[in-house]
Amino acid sequence: MTTPLIDERTHVATKTLPPWATIVWNDEVNLMSYVTHVFMKYFGYPRPKAEELMLQVHRQGRATVSWGGREQMERDATAMQSYGLWASLERT
């Protein structure tokens, strides 16, 4: 019986996949105050952390705003997009 073995390997492989990340990209439209607000509101980040991430987006062009499994990152990216932020997700 080879099938269970394959299943088990697939399962192990799935569990050890590197986590995903939600990225917010810099754009020239969104206000710094608003981006900070969104990070505080959605992720519950304290203001200093939200401001640090906002400045990272502004100065470096992008910031990783959350990490996790793919489904959670899809939810986070959707939420960022629904706020009008330029967001995507990628493997870390």
Next chain:
Amino acid sequence: MLAFSRRDSTLQTLFDSDELTVLGMLVGELIELLSPLCPHTNDEIFTEPPPFWRQDPALNRLFPDAYRDDEAASAEFSRYTMADQTLAKTDAANLVLTDLGDADDGLVSVPLDHIEAWLITLTNLRLVLAERMGVDNIAEANSMDHPTAAVYTWCGLILDSMVQLL
């Protein structure tokens, strides 16, 4: 327009009649822009979004690719999220229209539970206006002697004055 201020459980500002008209018109246009993407029945929620949205830079900016290096995954993501996102953006815009419609002699009162809808709608408007102007630099927009640029900047002032109170 005066900056928003907090009063009781609302944020309030005074718009003159031109400002009320312009903002109402822009929000109406946003709803119109989104309407072809709105699902009309539950069956349509997970169907392919109509292909024309790819040709419109403003819609592309409202619904950016979720996977930058994977076109197929991005298309799949759009298929599963776009209808919901369109409805959410439209609902938010309608809440703004409601508050504008309830303005009393120019006094606009935004209940606390409508604030996110205002922020999101003003942001969506600015994203669309920026794409329509072809401007990707705020400084450039601010220096443009153009009605659209003025409206774009004005929407930013409203948005910022609300965020400052949160």
